[in-house]
Structures are given as structure tokens and as C-alpha cells.
Amino acid sequence: MITRRDLLKYAAGGLIAGALPLGRAARALAAEEARAGRILVVLELSGGNDGMNTIVPYGDDAYYKLRPTIGIRQKALRPLDDHWGFNPGLLGFERLWKNGELALMHGCGYEQPSFSHFTSMAYWQTATPNSGDEYGWFGRLADALSPSMKPNFLVNIDTAQSLAVKSRVHTPVVFDDPERFQRRVLAQEQGLIEQVQGGSKPNPALDYVNAVSLSAAEASSMVREAWTKYKTPVDYGIASLQLPKVAACINAGLPAQLYYLAFRNNAFDTHVQQPDLHQRLLSYMADAVHGFIRDMERLGQGDRVSVLAFSEFGRRAPENTNRGTDHGTANFMFFAGKGVKGGHYGKPVSLTQLDEGDNLIYTTDFRRVYATAIDGWMKGGCAEQVLKGKFEGFPVFAA
């Protein structure tokens, strides 16, 4: 099989014109180029973002009946049209929307929803509601896109590795602070410190640490160099959500195509005194995503990168008595990027027909949105394999 690298090598050597049958190889190359170029960044809004107070259906009276004290009045909103308005904190999203770079995916959820953060998040991270999987959906996507081990293909910027990136083939590059992602080592220790040896008896835990150790050595120098080289005039806001680190890696030409990030520590779990806090969280999130998209454009990478944001669930339709909301069900997911065809996708949830627990009834299986990311954006052609079932995508991206 001819690999892309081979082709480039031949081309560089001036051999390609005479020596190779061009047709098939060129087509394969074109397909691989399309695939190779694209980058997907997934942002987890942990804690359960309140979708109803994020993209507000101010044109629906039922909304204000469900949210008598924390419902956001029309004049405070940033209107999208005569029915929907952005939470006042979502200036960044409003800017993306006006550029046609933001897709709102309505009513995302799944059958028999769990109200536990950890259970529901595990369902989303493995894409197996009411079941489970040893590997995360993002890890399985990595395995499908590159069935052989490709160093630094899958990146998870967080303090601990997410279940979503657990992969059969790839060792995810997990780091938090690029400046600390560096083994400090004395000259006389070079060559010794990163040597790895198998144990004398079988020990899966040791095998695991050994594998991580090998990946750490290479990844750390790449990431650190990327971070040192990166400077940006773009304002990502107060909490940049690791997105500048992604920008640095992309800027440096890291081979990674899959990045997984989280707005950490269950931040969106707004049971009590929600309005100020929620608006602030949304402003951080939208500022960061908007900044990132602009930064990608600045770096000439705008066409290569899309962001997908989600929460493990939405919140209960009626507010609670503490100016907050409890764990709920259906919710918005978001795509942002230059490649996105901005607009509404999926059927909006009903605010009057709730389930017996006063929850919104989902209209879109969240795996349809994952399928959109996998086949629509990444052109993987492997959504069914990754998601272990057929899920129809949305036309968010050009075919």
C-alpha cells in the first residue's frame, strides 16, 4: 500500500510523474488529504448546562411559566430571531451566529435518561446510553480513523484522562499545563530516565505505566515547543478553557486531529442562585469558543477546525425554589467553526408536553450529532462503526 508519506517522498524526489500510476493513488491521496486535514475539538460543559436559559425561547409563554423568577426577559436577551434569544452572557456566540458559524442542535438526549452526572456523562463519553463500553467514543473514532498507532493523534487537555478518549490503539496525550509538561532531567541522566523495561512477571498495571512513559517522552517536547512558539493577539476571555493550548498545538502542526477538553469541575451544576453564575459561565465559554474560532482564522486554519460542545444533560424544565434548576434531560449541543452552516437543526423540544418528572422530552438522539461530527465533518465514513449503530447525521457541514 502506498502511504501519503510515500507519495510525498516520491514527489519530492521528482519520481512521481514517470513511475507511478496516478489515477487511483491520487484519488486515495485526495480522500486522505480531506481526512488528514480536519480537526475536531470536543468541549464538555460538565455539570449539566441549562439549555433553556442558554438559548432562550422567549417567544413561548410556557417558558416564563416554567421559569417565573429565573426566566430571562426579552429585553435582556441577545435575540436570534422573533422566538429565540441568546443568554446575555453569550456575546461570543452571538458573534459566531451573525457570521453563520454556529449550529444549534435542538433537543439532544436519549431514552430513559439518567439524572446522575457521572452515569449520564459516562453514557455520553462512551456513546452507549444505558449501557457501557470499555473505550470512549472519541477513542473509538481515533481507532477508526487510524487503525494503526499514530503518535500524538489524540489529545486530551485535562488534569486526568477522560473516559471519552480511552482508545484500544492510541495512547492519548493527556496534559494540563504545557509549561509543566516537561521532564526535568540532569545531563548525566539523559538516556537513562526514560528507559522502560518489562517486568519479570506479568503485570498489566506496569505495562500501562510503561506505555504512558513512552508516549510522555515524545509528546512533552512537542507540546512544550508548540506552546513556546505560540503567541496570540486574540482575546479568549477570562477562562480560556484550554482552547489556546489547542490553538498552539495546531499552530505548531502537531499531527493531532482529535482534541478533547472540559469545562471542569461540574461547573454548570446550578442548583442554587443560578442566574448570575450561569451567565458568567456562559460568557467564559462563548468568549473562549469565539476567540478560538477567530484565532484559527488568523492562523489560516479556519477551514480545518470545528468545535462541538455538549453537557451530560440539561436541567429540569421548571425552576426550583432556590432560583436554580435540578438535573434534567434534553439539551442543546453546539457546533462552531467556519465549516459550519449556521442555523437551527433538529426539532425544538416542547415546553408544554413534559414527562412525568417535569422533564423535556428529547427529540434528537445525541449520537446523531456525534454521527454528524464523524461523517459530516471528519469525513470518516465510520460513524456506524464508532457508534455501534446507524444514526442519521444533520447537514451541518458541506457534503
Added chain:
Amino acid sequence: MKKLVLVWMLSLSACWSTAQATDESAWAGDLSPIGAAEWNREKARHLLERAGFGGTPEEVDALAALSPQAAVRRLVYFEGAPADTLPPFDHSGIFDEGIDPFPPGRPATTALADKNGEALGIKVKASGNRPQQPIVNQFFYWLRASRLETERVAYWWGNRMVATPRPLQEKMALFWHGHFTSSEEKVRDYRKMLKQVELFQREGMGNFRTLLIAAAQDPAMLAYLDAGVNVKGSPNENFAREIMEMFTMGVGNYTEHDIREAARAFTGWNFVGLEFHADSAKHDDGEKTFFGQTARYDGVGIIDRILAAPATPQYISGKLYKFFVRDDLSPELRAALGSRLRESHYDIAPLLETIFLSKDFYADTSRGSRIKSPVEFVVSTYRKLGQTHLPGAPDFNRVTEALGQHLLFPPTVAGWSYGRSWITPSLLIERGNFALDLAFPDIEFLPEDRYPVYPTGAEIRAVHRRLRAGEDMISATRPVDEKAGDDMMAMSNKVDRAEAFNTRYASYRGWQMAIERVKPIVRDLPRLDLARMVLRKELKTPQAVVDYFAARFLSVPLSDATRQQLAASFEHELGSADVLASGTVLEEPLRVLLHLMLSRPEYQLG
């Protein structure tokens, strides 16, 4: 039925162990006790590692000299262990009247000031610019001071782990801290956090029912899970859900209906100051249907129903097993451990005794198979090095935080996920970097309880410098890294200044007020004398030194190739193959060897 299975398992394994007294390969899953003939130094070392934080070779020898029963009883019941003479926490004295109850945020504080003309015990100024400034200053003072004092509590606790003659007590407290989680990030009151740690230390090896009720009525817990908002007529499910999902049974053993009804039973539970308070006016005294039975349950009534459910002892003992022994737990073993806990009426110590004496605990697949948590990694390193207290530098909190386990700041209500998630490429590197700082102190160390780094240190320092350069408050408190062009400026950087107060100034002033009152952490370094360690053992060759270090620090053997490489490198550094003759130049080469050894993948396992 379950009991029968247990009896059958025990008798079966008893047959095995008499037939094949020395075959340890079949020990996995066998809860019968290890025999005196099978007890040795390696097993004593494993016991101390898991039921404590490891120790020096001398401490291992002392345990190995006992019978296995006596060794386990020494750890579990402190039989023959020295008394605990460590001092209680030394308060700095940062609390002011008026601070409690502390509002949930700055906006809530100033709203209170708008309404009442005072907040946090401080009055709005009569006139002049920024009349609410002293109140907002006080808000940030407590935020910073409580956080810094909480770091001192973590230091105090970490020191106990290093110094205590009863390490299992602290290890169990650590287990419960990850189980009944609360975080200073939300609680914002070091006094409550301290009180919770003391609860885990006091009751952590006692009775689970006692502990569960105390934890559910603990002020830090009630604050962390918003119990105060759960009142008659508007039950809040958060608290009831976490009690069942996280603290007792795990998902799949109750319905959403059970949660709603349990929430009603917990209505009125709250705290006043540092004490539990059940407010009968806010309690829903009506009938609740819980687990299929209807009664006028209160919170303790619900807890007793949960404790009677078969899932609960299995969930608790299974979690303990995974913490102390191995990740993989068969349904049979889980059932057997659950029965053990139920038979002891939820007394925890007998279950621990069973586990630590069992052949399963000493099986090949159990030993050296567990990734040490960051706190265990740091504490056990100090203990194995023979340190008798927790050094002030490297900073214990910064190190464990960077490694992913910041005491008193667990990331979510689920606590920390143990096992493989402790090791990522960057976390593995951090562990090695800690080892380097032990071997060769970091001269660029800054004490972050004085010099503001986290979370907004750069901003605080910038405000400080600008004010002292004569800038006015508006100018001095502009964002540190102002980007050009208003239309590209992020929203979160635009909204800042209100007329009544300046937030960035308060953030800065709060830091000044806090460091004035929070006592500093003494920044002493670990005192190592590796040369003495080696010379006392009369180790003659580089290979003998490497093997001694490996035996002292590692639970997993090194491959021959690694041993030889390390010995060769050590000999090269030493400039001699004669260790005894090189006594005066030994220390530095040994420090390099220590760093290499502690950075190895093998050292991450215990």
C-alpha cells in the same frame, strides 16, 4: 443463600490451602487467612504499603517479626502501636464575627449590602466613593484566608500521614474523604473542612452507620450538597441522590421516585455555625413511600432503610476492597465481603482485618499491582526515606495538586477516580519532577501562601505594583493583559466596574489582609543522608547499592538490564566501583540514583 456461598468458598479454599500450603498462585479470591509459615518480609512490606503508607526497612522488619495476626492487629486495632502524640490543628485565628453565614458570591454580598446597609458584619460607608469597598474587601479576605487556612489544614493532615504511628487511621480518613466528598472550593470555610477531616479520623474505622449519619449531618457536607435549600414544599434532590448514588448503594438500586421521597425526608436538615441543625418548621413530616414501604420517615429513617438494603454492604465493602487490594473484584468476592460487613453490623475494622489477613490480599496479582494515588505517592516517599515530618518544601499541596489529588479540594462529588487515571503522560512526568526536587532542592521555590500565584496572582501583583507607582484605582485595576480593540474584547473582560466598589482592588486588598493573619507554613526541606543509609548497611558494590534502593523503594522488581544500567551509571558518577572507600563523595551520586529510581514506572506501583 449468600452465606452458603461464602461458607462453601471458605471451606473450599481451606482444602486448597492444606493440600498446597506453598502454592500461592491460587490465592486470588481466597479470603481465608494466611498461615504463619507463609508470612515473610515481602508480605509484611506489602501490608505496610497498603494498610499504611509504607515505611523504612526497619519498620518492615518489625512487622515481619510478628505473626501475621499480630501484624494486622497492630495496624487495624493499634495493638502494640505507640500512642498518637501529634498535636491538633493550630488555628491562625482568621475568623471574624459577621462572616458566617458567608454569602454564595460577591454579587450576593453586595445585594445584601444594598438591602441591609451592611454585610459580613461591616457597614456601608456613609458617603464618598465606593461606599461598599470595605465589605467587598472583607468578602475577598475571607475567600483568600479560608483557602490559605484550608491549605494549612491539608498540611497538618499530610504531616499526620507522614508522622503517625497509626497510619491506617489516616489512610481510612483519606478513603472517606474521597468517598464523602466536600470541597473548600464550595464550602468556603476551613473550620467546616477541618471538622470533617477530624470526623473521618475519629470514626473512619468504627461503625459505618455512625459514620454515615455523622457525615450526612456534617456542616461541610450539608453546605457542599446545598442541604439548606431542601425544605418542606420544595424538596431539593441533590442531597438525597448523592447519599444513595455515591455514599451507600450506587446507581441501579433505587428509583427516581425513591430519590424524591428521600429528599422529602431530609427536608429541614441544615447547619448553624459549625453544628448540625434539624429545622422542624422546614421538615416535611408527612408520609413517604420509600423502597415500597410507606411511613413518616425522617432522614435517619431513610438511612436505616438504605443500610438494610443488600446492595449497601456490598457497595461499601467492594469500594474498600478496590481501594486497598485490587481493581477487579468478582461478584462472589463482593458478596462474601458484603456478608462480612453485614455480620459485623457495619463495624469496619473486622472487615479490614479479614481483608488484610486474607490470602487474596497477598496473592501475586494483588502485590505491586496498584497505582499509588498522588497523596500516597508523596507521603510514602517521605516515609520510605525515613522523614519524620512533612517538609515545607516542595509544597505538599502544590505537588499533590499538580499530580491530581489536592486534599480538601476534590474535583467533584464523586471524589477521585483511583487507578489508571492517576497516570497520564504529564502526570507521570510530574511525579519524576517531584523526585528531582527531593534529591536536589528547587532554589526557585516561591511560597504560595505569601506570594500570590493562584488563582489570580498575576492580577493581584499587577494591582499592587501600579498602586505603589501612584496610579489611581481605575487605572491600577485595568486588566493585566488588555487586548486592543473593544469589539474584539471578550465580554468577560468588559463587565467589571460598578460604582459602589472595585472588585479587582478588593481581590488585591483581600490578599493583603489574609497573609497578615494566616500563619505561614515553615519551609524546611527534606533532610536526606543517603550516604549514611548506604554506609550503615556496609554495601560494597554499585550493584548492591542499586539492589538496596530497589528493595527499599520498589514493590515491583527491576529487570536485570535496568539494574545493570543503573549500577553502571552510579559507578560512573561515583568514579569508583568501591562504595565503602568512597564514603565522602557518595551523597551526590546517590541523589542522582534516587531521582532515577523514583522516576521509574515501577515506583508508581505499590
